[in-house]
Amino acid sequence: xxxxxxxxxxxxxxxxxxxxxxxEGGMGEVYRALxxxxxxxxxxxxLRKDAELSEDAWALESxxxxxxxxxxxxxxxxxxxxxxDVGELDGTAFITMxxxxxxxxxxxxxGDAPAARKIQILHDVARALAAAHQAGVVHRDVKPENIVxxxxxxxxxLDFGIARGLERDTDPGALTLxxxxxxSMFQGTPAYTAPEQLMGESLDARSxxxxxxxxxxxxxxxxxxxxxxxGPAALISSILADEPKPMTRAPEGVRDLVRRALxxxxxxxxxxxxxxxxxxxxxxxxxxxAPEPPPPTNLPARAPFPAARALVLVAVLAALAAAAWxxxxxxxxxxxxxxxxxxxxxxxxxxxxxxxxxxTTDSPEALVAYREGVQAVRDxxxxxxxxxxxxxxxxxxxLALAHLRYAMVAMDTxxxxxxxxxxxxxxxxxxxxxxxxxxxxxxxxxxxxRDPPDVAEMRRRFADASARFPGDAELVYWxxxxxxxxxPAELLTFTERCLALDDRYADCWQIQAxxxxxxxxxxxxxRALDRCIExxxxxxxxxxxxxxxxxxxxxxVGLEEVTRSWVAREPDLGRAHSYLxxxxxxxxxxxxxxxxxxxxxxxxxxxxxxxxEALTLDFGFAAGTGDFESALRIARETGVVGDIDHxxxxxxxxxxxxxxxxxxxxxxxxxxxxxxxxxxxxxxxTTDCIVDPEPSFYAAAHRAGLLSEAERVxxxxxxxxxxxxxxxxAGAWYGAYAxxxxxxxxxxxxxxxxxxxxxxxxxxxxxRARSAAALRGKxxxxxxxxxxxxxxxxxxxxxxGMLLDPVHYLQTQHRLGIVRETxxxxxxxxxxxxxxxxxWGAAKDSITARxxxxxxxxxxxxxRREP
Numbered sequence: 001x002x003x004x005x006x007x008x009x010x011x012x013x014x015x016x017x018x019x020x021x022x023x024e025g026g027m028g029e030v031y032r033a034l035x036x037x038x039x040x041x042x043x044x045x046x047l048r049k050d051a052e053l054s055e056d057a058w059a060l061e062s063x064x065x066x067x068x069x070x071x072x073x074x075x076x077x078x079x080x081x082x083x084x085d086v087g088e089l090d091g092t093a094f095i096t097m098x099x100x101x102x103x104x105x106x107x108x109x110x111g112d113a114p115a116a117r118k119i120q121i122l123h124d125v126a127r128a129l130a131a132a133h134q135a136g137v138v139h140r141d142v143k144p145e146n147i148v149x150x151x152x153x154x155x156x157x158l159d160f161g162i163a164r165g166l167e168r169d170t171d172p173g174a175l176t177l178x179x180x181x182x183x184s185m186f187q188g189t190p191a192y193t194a195p196e197q198l199m200g201e202s203l204d205a206r207s208x209x210x211x212x213x214x215x216x217x218x219x220x221x222x223x224x225x226x227x228x229x230x231g232p233a234a235l236i237s238s239i240l241a242d243e244p245k246p247m248t249r250a251p252e253g254v255r256d257l258v259r260r261a262l263x264x265x266x267x268x269x270x271x272x273x274x275x276x277x278x279x280x281x282x283x284x285x286x287x288x289x290a291p292e293p294p295p296p297t298n299l300p301a302r303a304p305f306p307a308a309r310a311l312v313l314v315a316v317l318a319a320l321a322a323a324a325w326x327x328x329x330x331x332x333x334x335x336x337x338x339x340x341x342x343x344x345x346x347x348x349x350x351x352x353x354x355x356x357x358x359x360t361t362d363s364p365e366a367l368v369a370y371r372e373g374v375q376a377v378r379d380x381x382x383x384x385x386x387x388x389x390x391x392x393x394x395x396x397x398x399l400a401l402a403h404l405r406y407a408m409v410a411m412d413t414x415x416x417x418x419x420x421x422x423x424x425x426x427x428x429x430x431x432x433x434x435x436x437x438x439x440x441x442x443x444x445x446x447x448x449x450r451d452p453p454d455v456a457e458m459r460r461r462f463a464d465a466s467a468r469f470p471g472d473a474e475l476v477y478w479x480x481x482x483x484x485x486x487x488p489a490e491l492l493t494f495t496e497r498c499l500a501l502d503d504r505y506a507d508c509w510q511i512q513a514x515x516x517x518x519x520x521x522x523x524x525x526x527r528a529l530d531r532c533i534e535x536x537x538x539x540x541x542x543x544x545x546x547x548x549x550x551x552x553x554x555x556x557v558g559l560e561e562v563t564r565s566w567v568a569r570e571p572d573l574g575r576a577h578s579y580l581x582x583x584x585x586x587x588x589x590x591x592x593x594x595x596x597x598x599x600x601x602x603x604x605x606x607x608x609x610x611x612x613e614a615l616t617l618d619f620g621f622a623a624g625t626g627d628f629e630s631a632l633r634i635a636r637e638t639g640v641v642g643d644i645d646h647x648x649x650x651x652x653x654x655x656x657x658x659x660x661x662x663x664x665x666x667x668x669x670x671x672x673x674x675x676x677x678x679x680x681x682x683x684x685x686t687t688d689c690i691v692d693p694e695p696s697f698y699a700a701a702h703r704a705g706l707l708s709e710a711e712r713v714x715x716x717x718x719x720x721x722x723x724x725x726x727x728x729x730a731g732a733w734y735g736a737y738a739x740x741x742x743x744x745x746x747x748x749x750x751x752x753x754x755x756x757x758x759x760x761x762x763x764x765x766x767x768r769a770r771s772a773a774a775l776r777g778k779x780x781x782x783x784x785x786x787x788x789x790x791x792x793x794x795x796x797x798x799x800x801g802m803l804l805d806p807v808h809y810l811q812t813q814h815r816l817g818i819v820r821e822t823x824x825x826x827x828x829x830x831x832x833x834x835x836x837x838x839x840w841g842a843a844k845d846s847i848t849a850r851x852x853x854x855x856x857x858x859x860x861x862x863x864r865r866e867p
Contacts (some may be wrong), residue, residue, distance in 0.1 A: 001806050003420030006046060007031060012021040014089050016096070018046055028343030032099060035084070037677075042084055042096040070273060075135050077451045079128030100158060105215070109144055110222020114252055117153065117428050119283055122216050122254075123449065124155035124424070126277035129212065131451045132157075133205040133273055140203070142194045144443060144642040154417070169391060190232055191224055194242050213244075213261030220250035240264075240766045253283040260782075281516035318770035337669040348471030352502040353378050356474075357434065366396035367845035373405060377474075379536035385409045398699035404441055416448065423448045435825060436472070439465040452726075455482065473502035480511070491515035499729045506536035510545055516862070522553050540570060552770070556586035556800040573606030578617050586800035588838065591625050616650055616804070624655055626843035629636045631657055648674070655700050656807050659742065661845045670706020671697035688722040690768050690775075691733035691739070698738035711748065731768075739773035747782030756866070769795050774812050781815045790819050798834070809838050821859065830861035 006029060007018045022043060033044040082098040105121065118354040125147055132139060139146075139157070146159045190198070194210035199202055217225040222309030225244035228235045244262045245254045257279055263269050270276040283314045328482045354374055361367055386409045392402035404426035410419035423444060428431075430441055443461035446454035459479060466475040478488050480494040495512035498505055509532035516525035526549055532542035550559035563580035570576055578601040584594045598621045605614035615634055622631035635654035651674045658667035674698050693715045702712040714734050723732035737750035777792030793816040802809035817832030833856040840849035 012623050013044065013092075013094070016042070018044070021602050022099075033096070035096065041099055043081075045095045045097065046092060051220060052360055069825075075132055075137065077128055077131035079124050079155050079451075093423045096126040098156075100148040100150075100156040102148045102154070103157070105149055105219065108149065108697045109218050110220075110567075114428065115254075116430075117146065118219055118252065119251075119280060120153060120424055120427055121147075121149060121155055122212075122219070123277055123280040125157065125215070126212065126273055126280055127451055128155065130277055131209050138205050139208050139211075140197070141189060141192070142208050142215060142471045143189050147215070150421070153155065153428065154421045189225070190235055190239075191228060194266070196266060198236055198240060202778060204266065205273060207267045209261045209269045209276060211264075211271070212276070213258045216250075216254065216258045217247060218243060218262070220251075220254065221245070223246055225258075234772040248615045251283065253279075254257040257283075277450070278706075281449065283582040304736055312718050348501075349500045351469070351471045351473065352504065353474045356436075357397055358430070361396045361399050363396040363399075364786065366399050366402065367484060369395060369400070370402050371407075373402075373409075375508075376538075377405070377409065378502075378505060380510055380532065380539040380541050381536070382409045382412050382541070384538070386412075393425075398432070400426050401437055403429065403435070404437065404444075406717070407444065408440075411448070436465075436469055439468065440475075440478075450854070460487045471501060473498050473508070476501060477505065477508060477511075488515040488518040491518075492729070504535045506539045506542060509535070510539070510542050513545055513549070514540075516651060517549060518554065522549055525549050537569065540573065543569065544575065544579075549800045550581075553799055554798040558581050559583035559586070560802050572604055572607075574601050574608055574610060574614070577601035577604060579588045580612075581617065581621070582801055582803045585621075585624060587805040595621065612650055616653070619650065619653055620806055623653070624810075624839055626801055628657065628661060628841045628845055648693055652696060653805070653807065655693070655697065659700065660807055660811070660847060662847055664700075665704045667700045668702075671700035672704075673708050675701070678789070688768070689726075689728040689736075690732075690734040691771055692719075692723075692735045693739065695719055695736045699742075699746075703742075734772060734775050737823075740781050741779055741782060744782050744784065747779045750779045751783055770799055774808060777812065778815065779820065786819045786822050789815065790823075807840065811848055814852055817852065817855065821855065826859060826861075830856065830859060833859075833861055 007013065009018060009020060011018045011032070016035055017035045018031050018033050019041070020032045021029065022032050029046050029615050031044045031046075033042055033785045034040075035042050078148065081100050083095060084098070085096040087094060092498050108121070108257065125142075129139060129142065141159060146157065148156045148158060150156070155428050183830060192211040194203070194207040197207055214225055223245070226235060226238040226242055228238075228312045244259070247258060250258070257276065261269055261276065269397070270279070292417075301530065331410060354421070356374075359369060359370065361370075369388045369392035373385045373392060376382070376385035376388055379422070386406065389402050389406035389409060393406055394397055398403065403422045407419045407422035407426060408424060410416075423441075426441060430438055433441060433687045439461075442468055443465050445456060446457035458481075462475060462479045462481075466472065466479055469475055476494060476498045480491060486494075490516045491511055495508045495515065498508035508526050511531070513525040513528035516528060518520070526546070529546040529549065532539055533546065536542065543562070547559060547562050550556075550562055560580065560583035563576060563583055564578040566573070567580060577597055581594055581597040581601055584597060598617055602614040602618055605611075605617070614639055619631050622628070622634060632654070634656065635650065651670065655671050657669045658664075676696075698707060698715045701707040702709060707715075718737050720732045723729065723735065733750075735755055736754050737746075741747045754797070773792040774796035775795055779787035779788045780786075780792065796812045797809070797816055813832045813835045817829045820826075820829035833852050836852045837856060841853065843849045
């Protein structure tokens with residue numbers, strides 16, 4: 001490590017331990033460090049204070065670095081380095097951020113990398129800048145040194161140190177900045193600086209286009225587009241007056257795009273960086289070979305299955321006889337699929353995913369793994385498929401279809417980065433894909449290469465692909481992806497089309513069942529899921545949904561039957577054991593019996609890496625049996641797992657339990673601590689707003705006196721805007737007003753703020769229906785409207801998943817008992833009170849338990865029965 005640097009290996013700075021020097025410049029140092037609180041590696045950035053630097057100059061540099069943090073912290077995009085923390089310690093300003101693995105784009109400038117790869121890199125840079133502009137930030141220093149490319153081709157934008165905020169009231173393509181003082185005119189790197197920036201004029205997001213155009217020109221041509229051999233003054237003069245040098249090594253489409261980006265007048269450039277990115281996405285490389293295999297009319301013979309899958313195939317074939325009766329007696333026969341061919345047209349040749357031609361490869365291992373992955377997709381076992389396609393692409397890195405299919409199944413995870421990187425590799429290798437698979441690649445581009453993903457465009461492209469290949473069941477399936485954004489009637493239509501083409505496509509049976517559940521047709525949903533399990537015995541997702549149907553139907557005995565069968569099929573699956581524990585708890589079995597299953601479940605969950613899920617189940621059992629001290633100890637353990645982005649749910653349970661125990665100050669401190677450690681990516685990625693606890697954390701901090709009322713309202717309103725912008729306006733009211741409400745005044749405020757949209761039940765996803773009902777019931781109850789509260793409280797208390805959220809479930813039973821009591825329904829009130837007392841009767845610290853005990857005694861209810 002250089003002698004001039006501030007830290008050596010092993011030195012500590014707050015909670016960070018320095019591991020190595022990543023880089024240093026004239027004013028700063030960046031280290032690789034370990035964040036000991038969260039257990040992750042970060043890049044730790046400091047300023048180096050020059051002895052000759054005046055205090056004013058030092059203050060200016062510090063403010064610029066902190067501006068970088070503020071500008072980038074609000075950005076959430078796979079192509080922008082994430083900011084984790086920013087602050088000052090012992091007079092030293094610092095930023096911690098994601099480590100960008102790879103090499104600067106400078107290493108590729110003028111090199112012989114394929115044109116397709118360069119275009120993909122430029123496309124990713126454009127998307128990242130478009131996301132920054134949409135968030136109200138212009139970079140102002142776009143250059144190869146601030147772009148890092150990973151070995152897999154992923155792009156990261158760095159260094160927002162001179163970024164500036166934009167006016168948010170106008171089109172992001174034309175947002176303006178006030179002109180800066182003359183001394184700051186040359187902030188940035190002159191060779192990449194737009195004419196209007198050099199002239200000190202007002203700037204907007206199109207100024208980044210100019211720097212982007214210089215980068216693109218240099219990447220292909222190996223030189224700057226303007227004269228740079230006579231020093232900085234001549235360079236600036238050239239930028240202001242000269243036309244850019246002609247491009248000779250770039251495809252024609254790239255040349256046209258760069259010429260427009262380098263226009264002197266911002267009005268002559270693209271209207272926005274997003275528009276520029278769209279143009280790049282459409283570019284094709286004319287000299288790239290694209291061999292076309294013959295269409296699959298005579299499909300090749302299937303290669304033998306691996307021996308390990310032979311028994312699965314036998315089981316699937318044996319299920320065909322049982323399937324015949326079910327398909328014949330279905331309420332809606334699959335023959336009724338709406339998009340049928342014209343009467344004069346021949347029916348399409350039905351093509352299952354496992355009947356598609358196999359890719360060409362010299363690696364037998366890659367082919368075996370690929371074939372296994374495709375079968376797993378048809379069997380609705382996406383985890384198995386993901387591992388299989390990963391083996392296939394490692395065995396043959398040139399196998400484009402393995403990368404593409406890995407990208408598809410990785411879309412099912414919370415983090416899309418792995419999916420996007422695999423897609424980029426497939427894109428670079430697309431010349432080896434068939435016409436059908438290139439259609440697949442093209443259809444996925446709007447979702448995987450745009451931020452935010454353009455779902456509507458992806459669906460349009462899949463519809464076009466499905467029309468071109470009308471017998472292809474997989475293309476029909478992808479027409480209705482992502483599932484939660486489709487209404488149940490649409491899902492039934494699509495799944496019937498899919499099953500008409502391939503009645504062994506397990507995912508289509510699963511999605512059909514979800515649509516039927518959403519329509520309240522639970523018995524039909526059970527039959528669809530049973531069929532899914534018949535055709536694909538390894539379809540773990542179908543077993544999971546089968547259990548979920550029993551939970552939502554409040555059939556705890558049926559849940560036990562399903563989960564015991566699930567455990568027999570997948571004995572090492574912790575989730576199966578956890579749902580078995582739910583069924584036993586819901587039936588009121590003895591605590592010792594439930595505890596034994598919980599112990600097995602948590603052991604298997606931890607062995608599989610699901611630490612937070614294991615802690616959540618442990619917490620649920622402790623809290624659900626009145627062992628509050630153990631529950632609080634478990635809740636505190638969640639904070640040391642080192643996964644802040646998955647900690648919100650468990651932390652919310654911690655806060656809600658402390659509130660139930662009357663420990664308002666402690667609840668506020670826990671909430672405030674989480675908010676202080678919350679990452680920028682989590683803060684900006686508001687999803688499923690109906691259960692998002694962030695506004696509840698602000699409310700808890702406010703009740704504890706740690707946050708002013710104005711601050712709480714400002715945070716809440718900002719959170720609501722993010723929900724609405726993310727397309728979840730229906731869930732915003734629940735998360736912002738109903739979930740945090742604990743007093744009559746807060747309930748009345750919530751009812752006054754309730755818009756027509758979220759009050760309609762069909763605007764809420766079916767799997768959140770009971771959560772929504774519990775929140776509506778709570779708000780009406782607290783506001784004193786018992787009649788309005790009753791139906792929602794009845795609905796919210798009718799399920800078998802109470803072990804996963806016992807505090808809210810037992811509070812709901814308490815409210816239901818009070819409503820029954822006010823209606824003179826003694827037996828029903830006592831029944832609700834007994835549910836609470838059977839779990840919390842011995843818990844003296846619980847506000848709910850104390851009130852229930854008092855009411856049950858006054859009402860003359862029979863004594864409780866402890867499990």
